Amino acid sequence: MASSVPMRLNDFQGFTIPQREEDGYFYVTPMAQAVGKRWNDYTRTQQYNEYIQVVASKTGIPANELIQAVTGHGSWAHPYIAVDFASWCNAHLKYFIYQCFEDWLKSKHIPASIPIDPVREKIANLQALADLCRATGRKVAANFDLAIEALTGEAAGLPIQTLKERDLHYAEHFWSEKRKDGWRTHYATQKIMIVELGKAASQIMRERGLTRVENMQTIHGINRMADVGLYPWEILEEALRRLVARTKAYRLDKALGE
Secondary structure (H helix, E strand, O other), X not given: OOOOOOEEEEEEOOEEEEEEOOOOOEXXXXXXXXXXXXXXXXXXXXXXXXXXXXXXHHHOOOHHHHEEEEOOOEEEEOHHHHHHHHHHHOHHHHHHHHHHHHHHHHHHOOOOOOOOOHHHHHHHHXXXXXXXXXXXXXXXXXXXXXXHHHHHHHHOOOOOHHHHOOOOEOHHHHHHHHHHOOEEEOOOOHHHHHHHHHHHHHHHHHHOOOOOOOEEEEEEOOOEEEEXXXXXXXXXXXXXXXXXXXXXXXXXXXXXXX
């Protein structure tokens, strides 16, 4: 590394992670060392190969310039790639690198616009939480794998396919599809609407003497998991009709309750 280049020296668990002041590129070699990972292992993953093409297309920076290898001295990576690498390593490093990147952006008066795949983020968070449970001797929830299975299908361009084959859906996905079709809510937030859909669906299941076939595990808050009910689509449709009757939901192009 050339000492004449202005640097930010970020300390992570006793490891100094340099970041170039001019372009924000991170020196990824100490990042890997800090968590016992290998940069080369990451660059061989499908995650890396797909993501670097996305970043190249969105930023206009050629893929071969997003990574700058220095013979005998490791590699420098564009901030977007560094954040993704940190995410691949573990949740703590991911948070730290993103904070460093955000601080650098603020110093340059540049708004943050990092292209993050939200599904990949969910998968990474779930896997990080599972690793934390195992590391601390806690049991990973029995249905944990189902959540990752469903999300992985979503990441592959097949939204919750494994669940659809069993006609099982969760309220968040159901409501996102309805919003595309022009549905809106009178609740203060979309989150409240999703919770109320789940409550109504659970009530209908009880009325019909049915039980939820399976639950998914998802991130709730920062470090705990919560059950998420899975329901047949028809049950969620009936739940929506009940919320319409209570004037809590409506469709933009139709009269209330229609």
